[in-house]
Amino acid sequence: MSMKIVTAIIKPFKLEEVRDALTALGVHGLTVTEVKGYGRQKGHTEIYRGAEYAVTFVPKIKIEIAIPATQVERTVAAIVTAARTGQIGDGKIFVSDLEHAMRIRTGEVDAAAL
Amino acid sequence: MTFPLPRVALAAVAAALTTTPAFAQSTLDRGDTAWMITATVLVLLMIVPGLALFYGGLVRAKNLLSVLTQVTAIACMVSIIWVIYGYSLAFTGDSGLIGDFSKAFLAGIAPDTLSGSIPEYVFLSFQMTFACITTALIVGGIAERMRFAALLAFAVLWVTFVYFPLAHMVWSENGYLLKLGALDFAGGTVVHINSGIAALVGALMLGKRIGYGRDLLAPHSLPLTMVGGALLWVGWFGFNAGSALQANGTAALAMINTFVATAAAGLAWMLIEWATKGAPSLLGLISGAIAGLVAVTPAAGLIGPMGAIVLGAIGGAVSLFFCTTVKNALRYDDSLDVFGIHAVAGIVGSIGTGILVSPSLGGVGVEGYDMATQVWKQVVAVAVAVAWCGVISAILYKVVDVVIGLRVSKETEREGLDLAEHTERAYNM
Numbered sequence: 001m002s003m004k005i006v007t008a009i010i011k012p013f014k015l016e017e018v019r020d021a022l023t024a025l026g027v028h029g030l031t032v033t034e035v036k037g038y039g040r041q042k043g044h045t046e047i048y049r050g051a052e053y054a055v056t057f058v059p060k061i062k063i064e065i066a067i068p069a070t071q072v073e074r075t076v077a078a079i080v081t082a083a084r085t086g087q088i089g090d091g092k093i094f095v096s097d098l099e100h101a102m103r104i105r106t107g108e109v110d111a112a113a114l
Numbered sequence: 115m116t117f118p119l120p121r122v123a124l125a126a127v128a129a130a131l132t133t134t135p136a137f138a139q140s141t142l143d144r145g146d147t148a149w150m151i152t153a154t155v156l157v158l159l160m161i162v163p164g165l166a167l168f169y170g171g172l173v174r175a176k177n178l179l180s181v182l183t184q185v186t187a188i189a190c191m192v193s194i195i196w197v198i199y200g201y202s203l204a205f206t207g208d209s210g211l212i213g214d215f216s217k218a219f220l221a222g223i224a225p226d227t228l229s230g231s232i233p234e235y236v237f238l239s240f241q242m243t244f245a246c247i248t249t250a251l252i253v254g255g256i257a258e259r260m261r262f263a264a265l266l267a268f269a270v271l272w273v274t275f276v277y278f279p280l281a282h283m284v285w286s287e288n289g290y291l292l293k294l295g296a297l298d299f300a301g302g303t304v305v306h307i308n309s310g311i312a313a314l315v316g317a318l319m320l321g322k323r324i325g326y327g328r329d330l331l332a333p334h335s336l337p338l339t340m341v342g343g344a345l346l347w348v349g350w351f352g353f354n355a356g357s358a359l360q361a362n363g364t365a366a367l368a369m370i371n372t373f374v375a376t377a378a379a380g381l382a383w384m385l386i387e388w389a390t391k392g393a394p395s396l397l398g399l400i401s402g403a404i405a406g407l408v409a410v411t412p413a414a415g416l417i418g419p420m421g422a423i424v425l426g427a428i429g430g431a432v433s434l435f436f437c438t439t440v441k442n443a444l445r446y447d448d449s450l451d452v453f454g455i456h457a458v459a460g461i462v463g464s465i466g467t468g469i470l471v472s473p474s475l476g477g478v479g480v481e482g483y484d485m486a487t488q489v490w491k492q493v494v495a496v497a498v499a500v501a502w503c504g505v506i507s508a509i510l511y512k513v514v515d516v517v518i519g520l521r522v523s524k525e526t527e528r529e530g531l532d533l534a535e536h537t538e539r540a541y542n543m
Contacts, residue, residue, distance in 0.1 A: 046332060048397055049451060050438035053330050 001111045002069040003098040006076060009037065009091040010083040012061045021082040022065065025075060033062045041089030060091060066098055066114050143231035149361035150236045156352025157243035161189050161250055164349050168342025168404075169254050171335040172450050176530025177258045178334065178540040184253045184262065188269050189246040195273060196242040203278040204241065210290030212279045230359055240356060245281070248305045249273050254450030255313025259323050259527055262535050264518045271510045272312060276503050280304050283498065296495035297471060297480065297488070299368070300357035302412025302464040303499040310457020311503040314448055319511045320520055322447035324527050336396055343400040347376055350407050354414035367478070368414035371422035372407065378423040379406020379430030379459075386434055398434070405433035405455050409463035416467055418476025425466045429459040461496050468492035 010018060015032065022030065036057035043056040067075055076093055084090050103113040166185040170178045192200070199218045207213030217223065220238070229237035249269050256265065283289040284296070284304050291303075298304065325331060333339060354372045358365035383402025388394040409429025410422055417425065437454035448454060468489035471477035480488065514520060521527075526534035533539060 047391055047393070047395060048332050049401060049454075050441045051331070053332055055330065 003101060003110065003114065004067060004069050004072050005096050005098045006063075006065045006067060006072060006079070007094040007096070008063045008065075008079050008083065009035065009060050009093075010063065010079070011085065011089060011091060012059055014083045014085075015061050015063075018063065018079055018082040021078040022075070025071075025078050027065055027067065027075065029065075031064045033064075035060050035062045039089070039092070058089065066101055068111060068114060140228060141231065142226075142228060142233070143360070145361040146231045146359070147233060147236060149365065150232045150240055150356060150359065153352035153356025154236065154240040154243055156349045157240070157247065157356065158189075158349075160346050160349030160353060161243065161247045162186055164342050164345035165247065165250055166342065167338045168346055168400075169257065169339075169450055171338030171340070171342060172333045173257050174331065174530070175334040175540060176532055178338075178532065179536050179538050180262070180531035181253060181257055183536055184257075184265055185250045187262075187266065188250045188253070191266065191269060192246040192249050192273050193242055195270065196238075196245050200245055200273065200278055201238045201241065203274075204245075204281040205238075205286050207282070207286070208288050210283065210288055210293065212282050213286060232359065237359070240359075241281075244301060244305060244353075245273055245277055248277055248301075248309045251305075251309035251452055251456060252312045252316060254452035255448045256316040256320055257449040258531065259320055259521055260316070261519060261522050262531075264514050264520045267518055268316075268510055268514045268520075271514070272507060275510065276312065276506050277304070277308065280308055280499060280502055284495070291495045291498060294491055294494065295480075295488070296491045297416055297467050298412045298464065298495065299415045299467070300354045300411045302408070302460045302467070303495050306408045306411060306456040306460030307464065307496060307499045308503050310453045310455070310460060311500055312507040313452035314446070314457065315504055315507045316511055317446055317448040317453070319508065319515070322445075323449065324524060326447050327445070333397065340396060340400055343404060347403060347407060350376075350411075354407075354411060358415050364415040364478075367419075370419050371410050371414045371417065374419050375410035375413075375422040375426030375429070376403045376406040378426035379403060379409065379433075382406075382427040382430035383434045386431060401437065401451070401455060402430040402434065405430045405459040408433075408456050408459035409466065411460070412464045413467040413470060416478055416480075417470035418478075421470035421476045425463060425470060428466065429462045432462050433459045457500075464496050465489060465492045 008018070019030070037060055038056050038058055041058050043054060043058055046053045046055055065075065072095055076095065079093060100110065101113040102109050162185065166182045169181045169185065173181050197220055199215060201220065202215050202217035203213045205213060206216045223234050225233060225235065227234040249272060252272070253265070281304050283291045284298050285292060323331060351369055351372055355365040355368040358368055380399050380403035383405065384394045384399045387398040406426035406429055409425050413422065413425060433455050436458045437451045441448065441454060468491065469475065469485060471480060471488065472483065472485055473479040511520060522531065522535065
């Protein structure tokens, strides 16, 4: 069975909502990273005495989920529904192929490891 | 012989209303002694951890420990130097420029030796903390790029050839500036203008930090800076009110001035920033407060509280101007604004003292006071401090650069001084 990695960059305050939506789908594991980035969302200006800094990077949360290819569509849909606010900066979702997976504790591979 | 403290002579003129001149007194006063011991410890608190944290929060995380170490090590070093020969050079002798070695190793001083109404040990400890903090302040101008060894070497030379003579000129009984009649209650020239100029010269000679003007060199922990700034304010009561050298009305005046000048300056900076940049910042409020403390330092026991409010507000505003407009226009990398806050507010305060000491403006007055003459004397004192410090600091930086090398390597600067120079990391998370 082929597997995919779904990578979602979302607004930080949306993390719990997205996680709840994924749990409801039966997704029981994911990895979360704090990241910075920019797309169309503008950054902000910070002022420290005389020094003004235009900070272009905006904090985001990156979620990575490994799932069977058959579940990609509804997983992506769930994330989009949970993470969308309609404002610029909602984020992006990327889907890429996953060649192998293994559970470290038991040695199970591929589908059994997900 | 224990000489009646020259600053008490100044304060005596100032406090003519309340006490007999201290030089008439030669018995131990327990109240004065208790207060001065406390004041001394308060000034130490200003250095560690006050100044250390104030500066520490302003640098990047990878350089926090280097700043803490630099400030603390300088305090330790200068303390030893002080008791070996510094006190003697600063506070003995007939020359107007520098003292002699008659009190080297604190010779001739015993626990019951008096300086005015307090033990001489207490007086010299109090003065020791001033030497320590003045030298430690320089760290702000050279932060994040100076070699630790070079800084220690420079500090030894600087305190010897710049600080001791200037302290002597301003505060010792035969000091040239004291005899001239320049007023400096707690060290506007000796401490603040002095360190500010030394920091600026260092910043210019070291050059800008890598990435200045391009990279984000923002403070890594403004909470630390606030804690440090608060400790500075609290400790400063020892600095200013302690400079009365007695527990009396002059100390009380210095205390109230240290409250209101600081408050006025903090508000002035914050409000101007609010109006011109759109938001009131914590850093602005704290910086303004420090500028006010600096401005009121030469004036603390000499002007009235209403004058202190004015002096603080002006000091804060002018400092803000130098830390923003002027610094950005001239583009020098005085990392932590030692020049912009200490030298500039110190100059404002020193000259303002000449004006606000006037009884017609609420000041305590000076014998034979004439405002124009007094202001001129203040200007001379400021000019002497700037010139003496500027020229000799430049020479000393150059000497250290040639012998050891002032600046860290590019790799060290990028990696961060904590790891590269001190093999430690501030945050292990």
